[in-house]
Amino acid sequence: MTATLERPSVAVRKKRSVTPARVALHVFLVLTCLMTLTPLLWAVYASLRTYEDTSVNGYFSIAKSLTFENFAKAWEIGDLPHFYWNTFLITVPALILTLVLSSMVAFGVSRFSFKFNIALLMLFTAGNLLPQQVIVTPLWRLYRLIELPAWMSESESLIDSPLGVILIHIAFQMGFCTFVLSNYMKTIPYELTEAARVDGASVFRQYWQLTLPLCRPVLAALATLEFTWIYNDFLWALVLIQDGDKMPVTSALQNLKGTFFTDNNLIAAGSLLVALPTLVVFFVLQRQFVGGLTLGSTKG
Amino acid sequence: MVLQTPGSTPLPHFGRRTMLRVMLAGAGVAATSGLLSACGGGSGSGGDSKVVTFGNNLSDQVPKDAITAALKGFEGQSGGLSVTINTKQHEQYQEQINNYLQGKPDDVLAWFAGYRMRFFADQGLTGDVSDLWGKIGGNYSDALKQASTATDGKQYFVPFTQYPWGMFYRKSVWQERGYAVPKTLDELVALATKMKADGLIPIAFAQKQGWPGMGTFDQLNFRTNGYQFHVDLLAGKEDWQDKRVKDVFDTWKRLLPFHQENALGREWQEAAQSLQQKKSGMYLLGSFLGQQFPDAEKEDLDFFPFPEINPEHGTDTVEAPIDGYMMAKKPGNPEGALKLLEYLSTAEPQLTYLKSDSSVVATNQKADTSSYNSLQKKAAEVIKGAKHITQFLDRDTDPGFASEAATNGLIEFIKDPNSVDSVLKGMADQAKNIFK
Amino acid sequence: MTAVQEKPKAVAPSGPPPRRRGKRATALAGTDKLVLALMLGIPAVVHLLFVWVPTLGSIALSFSRWNGIGGLEDIEWIGVANYVEIFSEYPRFWPAVQHNLIWLLFLLVVPTTAGLLLAVLLDRELRFSRIYQSALYMPMVLSLALVGFIWQLIYTPDGGLLNSLLGLSADPVDWIGDSDINLYAVLVAAAWRHTGYIMLLYLAGLKSVDPALKEAAALDGASSAQTFFRVTFPVMKPVNIVVAVVTVIEALRAFDIVYVINKGRNGLELLSVLVTDNIIGEASRIGRGSAVAVILLTISLGVIIPYLYQVFSKENRT
Structure with missing residues (x-):
């Protein structure tokens, strides 16, 4: 921020002249960011300390020593690699299928006209906004009725199977994605698909080769959001999975929180490890994020 | 008919009926995959006769390792049977139990004795093991058999370990300050007053999780009104608005000022740490509290049964919850399941378990207690000397009543001890609703 | 998310086409119709089957007394008694x-x-x-x-x-x-x-x-x-x-968040917690839980419908 850091370019200097208002703005923003990050940093601090240290000195004290031991311990005790894999098995297929299916619906309702395309869109959107608890009991019963061959689900039903969790995520999240995607697709000029149609392109080609590539930014934004939501889910696994070994990593975190012994430093370390993938995905796709959500803007 | 969106752009269109028909066709394709697959499967869970599945709720590291070690012993001597352990987080296991038992439960599964076991046995969700009891009955005292028996007089449960509730304290602190174990309520109040003057929190307390305070209620109730009243009250046969229940809460009110403040925002682990850090003088809890102590300090931990309140009942009742195992209604491997249950009733696996988890004692009466530490010896002695054994409020009553009415009622009371009357009315109303 | 906006007419590509150009709409070939129907049908079925069918199921169950054990025959139908109990007796409802x-x-x-x-x-x-x-x-x-x-x-x-x-x-x-x-x-x-x-x-x-x-x-x-x-x-x-x-x-x-903190008790009661407490757990009271769920659903729909109306009626006007 100091003047010495400024590049000699005239244009830049003109734009970034140091006015008191600017300084105040930066001070305000830095403080706000620090306040926002404090709880997280506090957890990081706790995770780096030993149980012996904090149980004697309390958390509000200077650490005797800092160590990554808790992370290693959480990784091992929590059997995190195993549970990361479980989550991966649920999140990735659910994410891909959600995006594929909802982009198909969005394509259908935004590019073609039939009597109930608005009704269909409303149905999907409304479904996404329902409180999840509303459907728990009947869904569980329904899942129990659907029997599957062993190659699809080890438990031979949708209960206690990653497939069941994937399906409900898809069913639920499709609403939001369809809504966003259909609105985005409406901003793509109709002439584009119209021309392709005249050239004899099939409906599927219009969807797959023409429309989808244009939706890349919004798909990236949705992928980030949906990844976060599906990854962080806690209710569906609790209701639908019965085998402790099949639980996703968010539920496995509970294993670290002992019933008869609690080491908050260990839980802090475990929680941070569990949050890591969402943070990574967020930082990797961050650039797409605001851009992808800036849809149907007044800029046209 | 020609359809068109009100939109201005030309779109391909087709009739509603065509669209519906085609959509249904599409739906048909989607549904078929489900239906086709519905024809397969259906063989029931795990037909493998070499494997016994085991539902485990001991998710903490120490007990989990302990039970794993105990099950290893079974694999060694069962003639080729192996055990697949399904561990779920302790609380999650309880939340899921209903769906779990109706879904695909493991062959042998962890649960609690008493009313809580009966609740599921009575509804036919678990397997009858009375035949097995013919073989293993000699391993257990009558009290344990009673706790394993459902309303129909048959057994549905095999006890494994047990632990007592009591007033825990650090011997070193008490020696240093010259405190003596109180024998009566008045002595307890005198001791607590003294502790307060000495700058200690007399009784550590935590109620954030909702259940620890139930232990206090239990002790006060059966010390004041005796075992029978306590059990009947929890079974819905007595009225919560009875004068006798009110007395219990009045006593509690008298003791509350000696309890650690802000209990509703504290987990019991934190309360246990205040005992461990010598900030509190005593703590009414189950002996699992020892797990919160570092190994080096475990020998310093001791306990005494809650002092006498009503001379008529003395200290004849001990709260000593029993943990053990049930069998699934239709186990995938019935023979293996029975074999495993039989093994679990013997002394060997119980002692193997105790080697790693020294906060509980064996339920098998023939188990050799020479390897017990001083706390375990005391626990075994106290349990043995008891005339009556209770399980715990949430194990001695309807689970719905425990998790809703009782939990929230006790929280209300702790929040505002003067609200006893309305709290008890609320509990009485809900009890009437549940125990119809 | 912000795509709700309609494009201002001025920047819409090639200007708004005249209203009555429906005759230019091309009919779709048979395969295309099937493909399109599958593209819409499969997601619609998944969504209906796993979201809306259970929702209707919950509405039905809210008129029952059932502990979640056994089959349909074990369900006792009791009319609106759950709602009456919730509104008049259930101590945690109004705080929630x-x-x-x-x-x-x-x-x-x-x-x-x-x-x-x-x-x-x-x-x-x-x-x-x-x-x-x-x-x-x-x-x-x-x-x-x-x-x-x-x-x-x-x-x-x-x-x-x-x-x-x-x-x-x-x-x-x-x-x-x-x-x-x-x-x-x-x-x-x-x-x-x-x-x-x-x-x-x-x-x-x-x-x-x-x-x-x-x-x-x-x-x-x-x-x-x-x-x-x-x-x-x-x-x-x-x-x-x-x-x-x-x-x-x-x-x-x-x-x-409240469930993690203290299971939604002691001043942190919320409707979603009441639903969960009643339908998940050892002794479920499916009827009462479903009734709370339906109340929650009604409130949600009270928000969802005006919103969708706002969004889609505008679309119709475009």
């Missing part, structure tokens, strides 16, 4: 409704204002803007369960950060245990996470406001505050609607 409303009001006021303010501040040529955005948005990607845990470390009366910072260690405030204040303590945590989300939505909305509009206003001598309130904010109406709906739904759905 009240808490949901407070939750809603708080989220509508605090994180929305803060998020909008931050978005406005960041929507300009600014150094480190991306870093600021990342930091502010970070809490959003954390699970509510983790958020709950982190804030417990801050609020606990025994050596928590907040009491220590305020110098209250000797006589600590029980932020979580005191039922007069714990709702607000938790709301701060929820707002901590929600603000970044709102900021992001507004940022996306602001980015889409045509700079020419602002420049024009500036040329007319409007101050930046005037420009914002007279030009920018009205243009962002669709974003405001989205923010409002997202917030209302978040408020009605709120669950994880």
Whole structure:
């Protein structure tokens, strides 16, 4: 921020002249960011300390020593690699299928006209906004009725199977994605698909080769959001999975929180490890994020 | 008919009926995959006769390792049977139990004795093991058999370990300050007053999780009104608005000022740490509290049964919850399941378990207690000397009543001890609703 | 999300085509019809089967007394008795409704204002803007369960950060245990996470406001505050609607964070918690839980339907 850091370019200097208002703005923003990050940093601090240290000195004290031991311990005790894999098995297929299916619906309702395309869109959107608890009991019963061959689900039903969790995520999240995607697709000029149609392109080609590539930014934004939501889910696994070994990593975190012994430093370390993938995905796709959500803007 | 969106752009269109028909066709394709697959499967869970599945709720590291070690012993001597352990987080296991038992439960599964076991046995969700009891009955005292028996007089449960509730304290602190174990309520109040003057929190307390305070209620109730009243009250046969229940809460009110403040925002682990850090003088809890102590300090931990309140009942009742195992209604491997249950009733696996988890004692009466530490010896002695054994409020009553009415009622009371009357009315109303 | 907006006619490509050009609509070939039907049909079936069928099931179950064990034949149908019990007797119901409303009001006021303010501040040529955005948005990607845990470390009366910072260690405030204040303590945590989300939505909305509009206003001598309130904010109406709906739904759905903190008891009762307590657990009261769920559903639909009406009626007018 100091003047010495400024590049000699005239244009830049003109734009970034140091006015008191600017300084105040930066001070305000830095403080706000620090306040926002404090709880997280506090957890990081706790995770780096030993149980012996904090149980004697309390958390509000200077650490005797800092160590990554808790992370290693959480990784091992929590059997995190195993549970990361479980989550991966649920999140990735659910994410891909959600995006594929909802982009198909969005394509259908935004590019073609039939009597109930608005009704269909409303149905999907409304479904996404329902409180999840509303459907728990009947869904569980329904899942129990659907029997599957062993190659699809080890438990031979949708209960206690990653497939069941994937399906409900898809069913639920499709609403939001369809809504966003259909609105985005409406901003793509109709002439584009119209021309392709005249050239004899099939409906599927219009969807797959023409429309989808244009939706890349919004798909990236949705992928980030949906990844976060599906990854962080806690209710569906609790209701639908019965085998402790099949639980996703968010539920496995509970294993670290002992019933008869609690080491908050260990839980802090475990929680941070569990949050890591969402943070990574967020930082990797961050650039797409605001851009992808800036849809149907007044800029046209 | 020609359809068109009100939109201005030309779109391909087709009739509603065509669209519906085609959509249904599409739906048909989607549904078929489900239906086709519905024809397969259906063989029931795990037909493998070499494997016994085991539902485990001991998710903490120490007990989990302990039970794993105990099950290893079974694999060694069962003639080729192996055990697949399904561990779920302790609380999650309880939340899921209903769906779990109706879904695909493991062959042998962890649960609690008493009313809580009966609740599921009575509804036919678990397997009858009375035949097995013919073989293993000699391993257990009558009290344990009673706790394993459902309303129909048959057994549905095999006890494994047990632990007592009591007033825990650090011997070193008490020696240093010259405190003596109180024998009566008045002595307890005198001791607590003294502790307060000495700058200690007399009784550590935590109620954030909702259940620890139930232990206090239990002790006060059966010390004041005796075992029978306590059990009947929890079974819905007595009225919560009875004068006798009110007395219990009045006593509690008298003791509350000696309890650690802000209990509703504290987990019991934190309360246990205040005992461990010598900030509190005593703590009414189950002996699992020892797990919160570092190994080096475990020998310093001791306990005494809650002092006498009503001379008529003395200290004849001990709260000593029993943990053990049930069998699934239709186990995938019935023979293996029975074999495993039989093994679990013997002394060997119980002692193997105790080697790693020294906060509980064996339920098998023939188990050799020479390897017990001083706390375990005391626990075994106290349990043995008891005339009556209770399980715990949430194990001695309807689970719905425990998790809703009782939990929230006790929280209300702790929040505002003067609200006893309305709290008890609320509990009485809900009890009437549940125990119809 | 902001796509709700219609394109202003002036910038719509090639201008709005005349209304009656339906005759140009081409009929689809047979295979195309099938493909399209599959593309719409499969997702629709999945959605209907796993979301709407169970929803209807819940509505039916709300008229029953059932402990969740056994089959249909074990269900006792008792009419509206569950609703009567909930409205008149169930001690946790009205507090839960009240808490949901407070939750809603708080989220509508605090994180929305803060998020909008931050978005406005960041929507300009600014150094480190991306870093600021990342930091502010970070809490959003954390699970509510983790958020709950982190804030417990801050609020606990025994050596928590907040009491220590305020110098209250000797006589600590029980932020979580005191039922007069714990709702607000938790709301701060929820707002901590929600603000970044709102900021992001507004940022996306602001980015889409045509700079020419602002420049024009500036040329007319409007101050930046005037420009914002007279030009920018009205243009962002669709974003405001989205923010409002997202917030209302978040408020009605709120669950994880209180469940992690104390299972939603002692001043933290919420409707979603009551549903969960009644239908998950050892002794389920499916009927009562479903009835609370239906009440929650009714409130949600009360928000969803006007919203959809707003969004789609506009579409019809286009």
